[in-house]
Amino acid sequence: xxxxxxxPTPPPPAPEPRRLTRSTRxxxxxxxxxxxxxYFGIDPALVRIGFVALALLGGIGLIVYGAALLLVxxxxxxxxxxxSPRDRALAISIAIGLIIAGLIFGSxxxxxxxxxxxxxxxxxxxxxxxxxxxxxxPSGSAGDLARRAALGIGLLLTCGALAxxxxxxxxxxxxxxxxxxxxxxxxxxxxxxxxxxxxxxVLPALAVALPLAFVSAANIDLDGGFGERRERPATxxxxxxTYRLGAGELVVDLRELDLPSxxxxxxxxxxxxxxLVLVPEDVCVASSAEVGVGGVTVFDRSSGGIxxxxxxxxxxxxxxxxxxxxxxxxxGLLEVRHREHxxxxxxxxxxxxxxxxxxxxxxNAACATAS
Amino acid sequence: xxxxxEIDRLSLxxxxxxxxxxxxxxxxxxxTLHLTFGTMAPMAFAVVGxxxxxxxxxxxx
Numbered sequence: 001x002x003x004x005x006x007x008p009t010p011p012p013p014a015p016e017p018r019r020l021t022r023s024t025r026x027x028x029x030x031x032x033x034x035x036x037x038x039y040f041g042i043d044p045a046l047v048r049i050g051f052v053a054l055a056l057l058g059g060i061g062l063i064v065y066g067a068a069l070l071l072v073x074x075x076x077x078x079x080x081x082x083x084s085p086r087d088r089a090l091a092i093s094i095a096i097g098l099i100i101a102g103l104i105f106g107s108x109x110x111x112x113x114x115x116x117x118x119x120x121x122x123x124x125x126x127x128x129x130x131x132x133x134x135x136x137x138p139s140g141s142a143g144d145l146a147r148r149a150a151l152g153i154g155l156l157l158t159c160g161a162l163a164x165x166x167x168x169x170x171x172x173x174x175x176x177x178x179x180x181x182x183x184x185x186x187x188x189x190x191x192x193x194x195x196x197x198x199x200x201x202v203l204p205a206l207a208v209a210l211p212l213a214f215v216s217a218a219n220i221d222l223d224g225g226f227g228e229r230r231e232r233p234a235t236x237x238x239x240x241x242t243y244r245l246g247a248g249e250l251v252v253d254l255r256e257l258d259l260p261s262x263x264x265x266x267x268x269x270x271x272x273x274x275x276l277v278l279v280p281e282d283v284c285v286a287s288s289a290e291v292g293v294g295g296v297t298v299f300d301r302s303s304g305g306i307x308x309x310x311x312x313x314x315x316x317x318x319x320x321x322x323x324x325x326x327x328x329x330x331x332g333l334l335e336v337r338h339r340e341h342x343x344x345x346x347x348x349x350x351x352x353x354x355x356x357x358x359x360x361x362x363x364n365a366a367c368a369t370a371s
Numbered sequence: 372x373x374x375x376x377e378i379d380r381l382s383l384x385x386x387x388x389x390x391x392x393x394x395x396x397x398x399x400x401x402x403t404l405h406l407t408f409g410t411m412a413p414m415a416f417a418v419v420g421x422x423x424x425x426x427x428x429x430x431x432x
Contacts, residue, residue: 175399186393210419217408
């Protein structure tokens with residue numbers, strides 16, 4: 001006798017159709033690669049490599065990733081908190097804004113190669129800066145990512161502007177004021193620590209303090225003007241004791257000057273840039289210089305690096321004139337030469353070269369011996 | 372979560388570091404000190420390092 005029940009067993013439920021979703025668990029940015037890997041049953045790392053390769057080869061990977069970020073939904077865990085229409089509208093607006101910015105910064109005729117790669121880097125830099133500044137990981141909805149990228153870029157631009165302003169203000173003699181601002185920012189941070197903190201102030205304070213530290217270390221003095229300046233005194237009366245330039249190129253051409261025997265002091269000060277002193281071949285040059293970052297070249301001798309303390313004391317031959325040069329360079333190069341040339345590196349290999357690789361055959365020949 | 376009266380350690384330490392660094396820079400700019408890269412670079416790295424360290428520690432908490 002058949003004892004089995006006549007109750008029909010319910011048919012197994014039909015398998016749900018596979019859905020392409022973004023992973024909320026295994027993700028680096030938006031979970032797109034992980035979702036695609038899960039959908040096709042391949043390692044997400046391979047998908048990520050593919051996206052990076054496509055991003056570098058013309059930027060198409062960035063478009064595909066951005067589109068997937070906007071169109072592919074999060075998986076069930078992430079879907080518990082769906083993106084609000086307002087967030088999505090904000091994300092799309094910011095994405096459009098970034099694309100327009102990328103087109104402006106890139107070239108109009110080279111959209112996929114010229115604009116999207118810089119745009120992609122801009123977005124990545126923005127997200128990374130925001131991550132470093134706030135600790136918010138680069139994950140979440142498209143709206144969150146776009147918002148973080150925009151805030152990160154804004155923070156970067158603000159800090160960049162502060163850093164440039166701090167550099168120029170410090171170099172133009174306002175270092176005491178800028179140092180006071182750093183102290184005030186520090187005091188404000190200390191005070192704010194007792195009422196919840198003001199962590200947003202750390203990066204701007206750093207953006208002000210570090211350029212001031214650089215200016216202080218290199219002793220950069222931007223007072224004296226900017227640009228190209230060329231001085232060519234024809235008589236000893238026209239020869240000034242000090243030539244200075246804030247930033248740019250300063251050329252002091254003394255080759256037409258008939259210097260009588262004896263010592264002739266000459267101070268050359270440049271904040272950032274290149275100072276070139278051209279002297280007649282019958283004049284001995286004794287030189288000393290302080291260089292924050294850069295180098296000094298006096299005919300066939302040179303030195304370079306940071307905190308360069310140059311001293312090349314020479315005595316003139318009997319009856320010859322001696323030019324005693326005192327250089328002060330913040331960031332740049334001080335050169336003393338007979339001829340305005342030597343800026344090519346293509347001379348014969350047996351010819352003498354300075355430490356910067358330039359051909360030189362000049363000598364401080366009017367001096368007696370090195371002291 | 373920090374309580375309403377709890378001190379924000381990152382702001383406190385970063386603030387003190389900025390005050391000290393600012394005083395050193397002020398002394399240099401007013402010609403009381405003469406700092407070079409040899410002394411300034413380690414100091415600047417130390418400032419950044421301390422801030423990063425405290426940032427990391429406060430996030431871990």
